Amino acid sequence: MNYVLHLIILIEIFAILSLSLNLVVGLNGFLSLAHAAFYGIGAYVSALLMLAGLNFFGALLISAIVAAAFSSLISIASLRFKGDIFILVTLAFQVVFYSILYNWISVTKGPYGISGIPRPSIFGSSLPGLALLYGILGGLVVFIMIIILKSHFALSVTSVREDVLAARALGKNVFLLRAKSIAIASAVAAIAGSMYASYLTFIDPTSFTVDESILLVSIVLVGGTGNLKGPIVGAVVLILLPEALRFLQIPDAIGPNIRLILYGLALVVLMYLRPRGIAGIYRFE
Amino acid sequence: MIQIIVNGLIEGLAIGILALSFGLVYNTLRVFHFAFGALYAIAAYAYIFGLGWFGILVSILLAVVVEALVYYPLFQRRASLAVSFISSLGVYIILVNLIALFFGNDTKMLSPEVRATINIGPVILTDIQLWLLLFSLVVCVLFVLLLHKTRLGNSLLAVGENLLLLRALGGNVRMLRTIAMVIASALAGVIAILKGLDAGIDPYIGMGAMFTAAAAFIISGGRNYTAIILAGLVLGLLRNLTVWFLSAQWMDAATFLLLVLMLMFRQRGFVSNNIRLEEQ
């Protein structure tokens, strides 16, 4: 039972992560290699605040705000220009972030990680209570995303994605639209990070690397973007795939490698045959 | 200090070669060759697991396969840069994890002994560094010469810059693309093995090499191959100086910070004069 709850909690966390990345990839049409960094900002800021005495929700909120603030750095550096520049700037951000995590030992404890992170106890801090709380948070995020994706704001961002010049000629403030949507994405990713930190009670830099960012992008591309279903499907596939592999008697030692190979294969095949992923609506072309 | 500079220059030359390779593929195939990182690692692994220097052939072969199965079909479809980037990423993930699957995730040393060194003045160089230096210098000179002076070289340049004209004149685009991949993989393979001999290998050595090569390529502006080599030198120096003044962990961060600064600086003076709005 505990194991099932573990899977549920992971799905809840990664669904939130995917939904947030969807705002960048699906709505803006940009590939971001920095999403693990924002996830990490959420985890680390939240962990440090909670260890200093702040409660879970306060830490969650503040880490979200911090993440949004940092996303503006990326926005300013890259959004005047095309999407190609954006990928590179996000990559730079991710690499610098990881270096800071690893080297700023006095604060982040570097490779030793931070342990003893408290859990929220509103429904009890054991798995069932956590799964419930995270489910509620997940539901909240879904609700927020529904409103965002149906809004005129999202329509405007989409128009910018489709044709920047035409959007500008209609009066759209391209920079603000992009910067805001990316800030929201970063804030929500940070929320997922806080949830992750509290669940595991221990975090270290290895969960927030470039590889992790690549994985997150892959999840969202395979699941699909542009709607709500795609990212959620992406998260579910990510968490349940190893279970499926285990079911097929593939040994645990090579499980992660096989899973990644399948993702790589999925990316290549999908880009050729079905760029909108399993359940998404936006197609990279 | 001089040691650091010399190390930096030699490493810079190696980066320059990798950047040339990466750039050759980008300019000729218009693909962000993420899989470069995997092919790089494969050459080193093929070397250590029996094939010696013929390991490069494995890399070349795979490169040809990737071009035939992945890049070319997308090219025929006029796929966007984003699509080919994602596909290349997929190939990278597949190949690297295959390596990890068959050979394990751990670091393997290619040669157990400490490398031989020679002293030149105040500087100590390992034999690897000397080979790198020699190889890189020869390749750099030959590459730039052959690219601009030979028919093949000019054809390669043409594929990237003026595809329609080349086709009209009867150039075999597919062959040229494949040749570009072959050359790129061959050069990268040599560097991979040399560096592998020096520092050992793991399945993930390629990503760092690829990103650094890409960074040098982008910083240089991407069009002038001599500039690419220079950018490589700059990065090599930067990285070694960073290790000296800060720590090895900051090498990549420094590389990318420079990249971002260059992008911001260059784009600024670029867009406002650009009459071709469509490129926005």
Next chain:
Amino acid sequence: MLALTNIGFRVNGHAIITDVTLTASYGEIVALIGPNGSGKTTLFNVINGFLRHTSGNIAIAGTRADNLTVEQRIALGVGRLWQDVRIFQKMSCLENLVVAVKNSPGEALWRAFVQPKKIKLAEKEAIDKAEQYLKLTGLIEKRNIEAENLSYGQQKLLAMCRLFMNDATILLLDEPYAGVSSVLFDRISALIEKMRKLNQCILIIEHNIALVQWVSQRMYAFDEGRIIAEGTPREVMGSIEVKEAYAGV
């Protein structure tokens, strides 16, 4: 209205536009004619604000506009029909029109959470208005179809409807008739006529001189970035300069 005085635009030492003085008032249709490369589209880009003129000044709706951003000029009522259409491919026809609404309350995201009723109302209004235009141009059946599936002419109609949704009052129409099948010709003319009836200020770049001379009240003839003749269509068509410059065009 629109007033350009001695506008010049140089890039890399080349003068693309030289000494252009041009006016257009509300309720007028002014045509810009001239061969390809004579600077007409570049002039539109300058008026729009995408390019910064290197000399002269621009006044839009009575305000000095030289240092205004694209966004600010759109706020003054400038609207653009692009030569290459530029509709939003992967958005439906309805969405293409709804998104064009200027200053929609829904653009400020917080309102969607705090003032849902107001948003719903604004949304309904926008959709109603959009559907009106879709009906007018015969595109209502395609309201939920992605715009990339429309024919070129239909996309142009959609792009023109966008301008109505955008409440644009100073219109820069770049070759509205180019590439359009004769079936849709009349619909485009009807839209332009509607714009005129709404007392809007309309500039049209058009290659088909025969066509545009009946539609416009005044004309400017361009050649190599300069105005070589201006006046009523009759005057311009009859002028010697135009005849010489356009011989063989």
